[in-house]
Amino acid sequence: MPDAPPDIQALGRVPTGLYIVTAENNGQRAAFLASWVCQAGFSPPAISVAVKQDRPIMRQLSRGAHFAVNILGADDKKLMGQFAKGFDINEDPFANANIARTDNNTPYLPDALAFMDCRLMRVLEPSTEHNLIVGEIVGGRMLKEGEPWVHVRKSGDHY
Numbered sequence: 001m002p003d004a005p006p007d008i009q010a011l012g013r014v015p016t017g018l019y020i021v022t023a024e025n026n027g028q029r030a031a032f033l034a035s036w037v038c039q040a041g042f043s044p045p046a047i048s049v050a051v052k053q054d055r056p057i058m059r060q061l062s063r064g065a066h067f068a069v070n071i072l073g074a075d076d077k078k079l080m081g082q083f084a085k086g087f088d089i090n091e092d093p094f095a096n097a098n099i100a101r102t103d104n105n106t107p108y109l110p111d112a113l114a115f116m117d118c119r120l121m122r123v124l125e126p127s128t129e130h131n132l133i134v135g136e137i138v139g140g141r142m143l144k145e146g147e148p149w150v151h152v153r154k155s156g157d158h159y
Contacts, residue, residue: 011156018076018149020083021049022099022107023057023067029107030057031093033083035151035159036130037069045137047118050130056089058123061133065120066106069135073113073146080149102139113148116140 016035023030036050047069051058061067072080087093100110108115118135125131153159 006156008156009154012153014152014156016151018072018080018151019049020070020072020079020109020112021051021057021067022070022093022109023060023065024105024107025060025062025065025067028056028060029092029094030055030060030087031083031097032057032086033080034069040134041136046121046134047116047137048132048134050132052130053125056087058131061120061123063120063122066102066104066138067118067120067133067135068102068106068108068140069116069118070109070112071114071116072149073144074149075146076112076149079109079111104138106139108140110143112143113146114140114142 019034019037021032021034032055034049038048040046040048098111099107101107102117104117106117116137117139119138121136122134123131
């Protein structure tokens with residue numbers, strides 16, 4: 001008897017946060033809205049991010065590249081809306097954004113709840129439509145008080 005298909009509604013109920021991943025490497029800028037982010041290690045502190053394979057940021061993520069994971073607060077609707085639409089390969093995602101930079105020159109969003117400055121450790125390419133990037137957290141901080149945005153989908157077969 002074949003395995004039963006997963007319950008797509010149950011999968012959608014796995015709570016996640018909402019994040020904006022920002023990067024500027026090799027002269028290219030990229031940003032996208034992410035929800036599949038998870039702590040991946042203690043020593044060194046690390047985080048994993050699922051990235052759709054056709055996202056422009058995948059072109060600039062070589063080992064050692066930097067990216068920031070910006071944590072959205074529960075009230076950051078305007079900031080989320082600014083990045084939710086996605087960007088074409090030649091479109092500057094920072095054109096209308098308030099951007100600051102870390103000591104590593106990694107762009108981050110000073111209006112977010114917090115950010116983590118990450119150095120790429122590994123890209124995993126599982127047999128799904130998403131890659132998994134793992135980054136060592138090399139910096140970051142809380143930027144304001146508040147609760148993180150918790151996101152629950154109605155279905156597990158789309159965003």
